[in-house]
Amino acid sequence: MRNIPYGRQHIDPDDIRAVIKVLKSDFITQGPAVSAFEKKITSCCGVKYAVAVSSGTAALHLACLAIGLSKGDEVVTTPITFLATANSILYSAAKPVFADIDYETVNIDPAEIKKAITSKTKAVLPVHFAGLPCDMPKIHKIAKTNGLKIIEDACHALGAEYKHNGKWIKVGSCKHSDMTVFSFHPVKHITTGEGGAIVTNNREYYERLVGLRSHGVVKPYKKCKKIGPWYYEMRSLGFNYRMTDIQAALGVSQMNKLKGFIKRRKEIAEQYKKSFSGIKGISFQEEPSWAKSSYHLFVLNIDFKKMGISRKSLMNKLSGKGVGTQVHYIPVYKQPYYKSSLSENPLLDNAELYYQKALSIPIFPAMKHSEVSKVAEEIKKITGR
């Protein structure tokens, strides 16, 4: 049996053909395929505007700039996330303030957001951890009461949904936020190699994001007509965060398969849940009835003390059997850079407890039923269950 990584992309002949077609065309950097990809994203999420960029990190950075974050501002976010979430707040010279997670869902706890708000708070940056939507209506209510912006980090959650007032809402619809950000890194639901996108219903944010993506340059229609077709103006200090047409063509082709990818991820998660049900010392992220996860990750919550094995030993033994695992994540505030740059060092109970017990096991669309069984059986054998 082949080695089983914790996550991997799924590329088929259609994807390869789509990329080759662009390579043979006139545009290989940002061109018509980027616009087509953005259209796919807006129609998938039910949102007005999408801006495709070079990574999820770039998307977060631009979203933070678009809401006008600057020095002295605070942004409330979760410690259980990839570094990029909090780093994007630092890029815009603002300060991340970590609020504890809800232990059962692993998502930021709305009650903890409320406690973390000060007169300097400008925004909330929730992360839909592992693909499970946060309680957005609750977070939205808290944010609006306190005059805060919301950027959703949905890098794990393309295709996820939550129920509000009896209706299923897509993550990325921005019904309860100002902007939502996605990543198309290879372990995500769809891939463009590297890539990301910001979606919003706000025209002003959209225009800012489009400018910031490409050096802050715009071509004002009236002036171009008057002065000449070469004319351009730099109106803000932007970046080169453009996505290429090569990446976007892969993205369009991948988006056509998103539903199938999520269906398969859900089946794998169900198979794991059945395999591990009733085992004392092992539990998993709770999926409330109002949420449909898109299962970017499958995280086991293991009581290693009760199981009589360390995480390191279990990971090494699984690796010896060809099973890849990972830990998502070390609480961000524990990183040396954050420890030395934050004025206070938080120690959040649920984040700490979660971190001690977390182990991500393989989940990706091409994973076979027999491979899921193998992962579960190896874990049971090694832990003596």
Ligand SMILES: Cc1ncc(COP(=O)(O)O)c(C=O)c1O
């Ligand atoms: C929650 C979260 N936010 C942001 C990012 C950054 O995305 P990218 O790797 O595309 O820059 C990631 C990537 O893993 C992520 O998991």
